Amino acid sequence: MNDVAAAAGVSQATVSMVLNGTRSGRVSAATAQRVLDAAKDLGFRTNVHAKVLREGKSRMIGLIGDEVATTEFAGEMILGAQQEAWRQGYVLLTVDTAGDPGLEKAAISMMQSYRVAGVIYAAMYHRKVEVPATLAGIPTVCVNSQDASGSLTSIFPDEVAGGRDAARILLDAGHRRIAMINIAPEGSPLPAATGRLQGFTDALADAGLLLDPRQLRYGDGAYEDGLTFGAELLSRSDRPTAIFCGNDRTALGTYHAAHLLGLSVPDDVSIVGFDNQSLLIPMFSPRLTTFQLPLVEMGRLAVAEVLSGSSTPKRLAVDCTLHSRDSVALAKVPA
Amino acid sequence: MNDVAAAAGVSQATVSMVLNGTRSGRVSAATAQRVLDAAKDLGFRTNVHAKVLREGKSRMIGLIGDEVATTEFAGEMILGAQQEAWRQGYVLLTVDTAGDPGLEKAAISMMQSYRVAGVIYAAMYHRKVEVPATLAGIPTVCVNSQDASGSLTSIFPDEVAGGRDAARILLDAGHRRIAMINIAPEGSPLPAATGRLQGFTDALADAGLLLDPRQLRYGDGAYEDGLTFGAELLSRSDRPTAIFCGNDRTALGTYHAAHLLGLSVPDDVSIVGFDNQSLLIPMFSPRLTTFQLPLVEMGRLAVAEVLSGSSTPKRLAVDCTLHSRDSVALAKVPA
Known part of the structure; x- marks a missing residue:
């Protein structure tokens, strides 16, 4: 601080006031600028630890x-x-x-x-x-x-709003037989699972639809759940025309299940995911409609x-x- | 520190020496323990910033x-x-x-x-x-x-060692027509790309093999590179019996390319990846042989x-x- 004071031609007290931001009206703006320039030239750096103790x-x-x-x-x-x-x-x-x-x-x-x-x-x-x-x-x-x-x-x-929005997109496209593959076992308190399901169910109810229990599967968010449950749902005679997958991993498995059954996304089945996971998104063909966590x-x-x-x-x-x-x-x- | 001294029945100087680890021979072990116990009971916590200034x-x-x-x-x-x-x-x-x-x-x-x-x-x-x-x-x-x-x-x-090990696994399994899909464009200085290719080429050379330029593809590490280059390589009449993919994303694309061509991994083509990416690994069927970065x-x-x-x-x-x-x-x- 001595060096800064000498270079700026001011007292050490002035340097201290300027660098600690306590100059109030006692130091002119021009002087303060001179001090700051000198401090910068000299590579002066506050010791934060001293500042913490002071404050x-x-x-x-x-x-x-x-x-x-x-x-x-x-x-x-x-x-x-x-x-x-x-x-x-x-x-x-x-x-x-x-x-x-x-x-x-x-x-x-x-x-x-x-x-x-x-x-x-x-x-x-x-x-x-x-x-x-x-x-x-x-x-x-x-x-x-x-x-x-x-x-x-x-x-x-807001998982509930996410689930509701997912259902609405599908309802707005005219779908009525909509399935969901959830990302936690039944009874799990995981908010991402319970919230998305609740919002999904609410939106269906608002449209006068009751979620058919046969159209609901509980997994644990894995790619394999999409493969297995996607195949189960899509092999049924009353197969859904749309599936809400509780995350993108499950959605990718569901894509592959549809592909293996000779079904086309979205012509035969519409799919909505959740997470917008950057590593997975390039693997979806066609590109996946999904939600990004905030x-x-x-x-x-x-x-x-x-x-x-x-x-x-x-x-x-x-x-x-x-x-x-x-x-x-x-x-x-x-x- | 006053409270600690009172509780332990010692002077504040003693407390200071004990808590700062500078007690040397002047404070007995029993006294030091009493100070530490009292400090713990009182929830005493060093102010790190003071310690930094001191030291x-x-x-x-x-x-x-x-x-x-x-x-x-x-x-x-x-x-x-x-x-x-x-x-x-x-x-x-x-x-x-x-x-x-x-x-x-x-x-x-x-x-x-x-x-x-x-x-x-x-x-x-x-x-x-x-x-x-x-x-x-x-x-x-x-x-x-x-x-x-x-x-x-x-x-x-050690990318070079990684590429060499990948080639050796395939050579040891008796493969001779081995392709590689690299993860950066030709001429890119990316060490993961140049190093793995160099190790791969070296190991082939050690086995008396020259990497056939027709069996080498340059991508940028994307899933799609595996789809595209995998399909190209596997459609040729002199298709490779093994492919080293420079990362797991490319390997996954290559799996799917093989699947689309009706070829089986590993019966028709062996594949080695790189990265052991936890999000992707569950999607490989059969399970991928790959390398984990340290x-x-x-x-x-x-x-x-x-x-x-x-x-x-x-x-x-x-x-x-x-x-x-x-x-x-x-x-x-x-x-």
């Missing part, structure tokens, strides 16, 4: 994620969180706990010792979570997850919420985005 | 990654880096630059202000990188990438190297792991 709080936000390494959804959520953090002058301290409670505990302890301004508690697939009690006292927001206790703000995809947006919102200072817990369901492509055709009118 | 260095390592959000390889590399960092008492400060040079510059500046002990410069696909000059002065290691200047330690997959291991090694204190640049090529499954069969002996 009593850090410009870091902790992000605790389970299984970040093994999911394709983590990156975009973290990117969204990073974008909003940086926009507000914060950095992210991210820990992948790989689902290990011991590591999670250590991560929270570490974040406390770094005096993080808040914590984003991120699940890599949407579900209810029990947030560790040790996080009490730090502003915490759940993302892609729902806080089981209801005491924290939770941000998650990953970047949820990450952004989580940071905005954790920094908002609000202590009233909210439940924010964020819309999924429709990618309308070529896998839905108008239902054929019986001759 | 002049931080226990943070910066990890700068390009396009983390859009690749399925990032998570495991970051997990490996995190594991080694935590093992040595460090935390990771990760920034996804999304390939934006401005953001990269800001990330470096941020990491300098946090006084990081070192920086891991990670590419999300293996290539040569120009490391920003602003990183000079901070121990830096390139991972999944090769420093173009040669002045930094670089850690990357992502976790490279992340671990990068942190170990950056903390090693060594200033001699190394080039560490890390082996890929073979997953031997069901897509390779013995070559048929002509009747």
Whole structure:
């Protein structure tokens, strides 16, 4: 700081005020600019740790994620969180706990010792979570997850709206015999499965249709479910003219099942997927109509919420985005 | 610290020595334990920022990654880096630059202000990188990438060994007419493409075989390359009895091309892939023999190297792991 003061021809106190952003009216804009230029020329860099001690709080936000390494959804959520953090002058301290409670505990302890301004508690697939009690006292927001206790703000995809929109696309195209292959076993509490099914059923009901139990299959979101259940559904005499697949992997299996049966997508069967997974999308021929999870947006919102200072817990369901492509055709009118 | 001292019945100076690990011979082990117990009971937590100022260095390592959000390889590399960092008492400060040079510059500046002990410069696909000059002065290691200047330690997959091993598996099964679908256009410097091709060609040469140019195709690693080039290669009268696909996406396309031509994998054509991509592997029937990139291991090694204190640049090529499954069969002996 001495060097900066000498180069700018001002006192060290002035340099300190300018670099700490506390100059108020006491330093002219021209002088402040001279100080900043000199600091830049000299490669002066604040020691953030000193700043944290002075101000009593850090410009870091902790992000605790389970299984970040093994999911394709983590990156975009973290990117969204990073974008909003940086926009507000914060950095992210991210820990992948790989689902290990011991590591999670250590991560929270570490974040406390770094005096993080808040914590984003991120699940890599949407579900209810029990947030560790040790996080009490730090502003915490759940993302892609729902806080089981209801005491924290939770941000998650609007699965119900997604399921409803999927059904509406098919209903609007004139389909009436519509099947669904769900992505979790019956009775599973997975919100992506229960929510999408509920929205789907609701939209059918709004159109005066009851979901025929024979047209509903429960899998676990695997490609093979599409192959197996797709073949079962499409081999029946009352085969559906459209299938809502709870995710893209299942949709790809269903495409292949249709192909093996000599049926054409979308002429013989319309298909809607969910997830818009970048690695899979190029493999669909014709191109798949599907929904994108609001990953970047949820990450952004989580940071905005954790920094908002609000202590009233909210439940924010964020819309999924429709990618309308070529896998839905108008239902054929019986001759 | 006052509370800890009172609870343990010792002076504040003693508490300070114990908690900072500077007690040397002046405090008995029993007293030290009493202080630690009291600190634990009281939920005492070091303020890391004060510790950094006292010691002049931080226990943070910066990890700068390009396009983390859009690749399925990032998570495991970051997990490996995190594991080694935590093992040595460090935390990771990760920034996804999304390939934006401005953001990269800001990330470096941020990491300098946090006084990081070192920086891991990670590419999300293996290539040569120009490391920003602003990183000079901070121990830096390139991972999944090769420093173009040669002045930094670089850690990357051994692509040549991978290509050689792929060819050997097929040669050992008796194949002689072996094709390859590469994952970058001819002349591209992408090490994953040039290295795998070189190893492949070398192994054929070792077996006295010259790679027939008609059996080599250049794509860009897409599923469609497998469909197109696979169909081309397998429609020829001198069709190969085995194909080495430069990645799993291409291998999946090649499977489908074989299927469309009524050919069976591996009875009519053996196929070897590369990457062992978890999202794709369940879609291969029969199961694909392929190689796994050493992502976790490279992340671990990068942190170990950056903390090693060594200033001699190394080039560490890390082996890929073979997953031997069901897509390779013995070559048929002509009747």
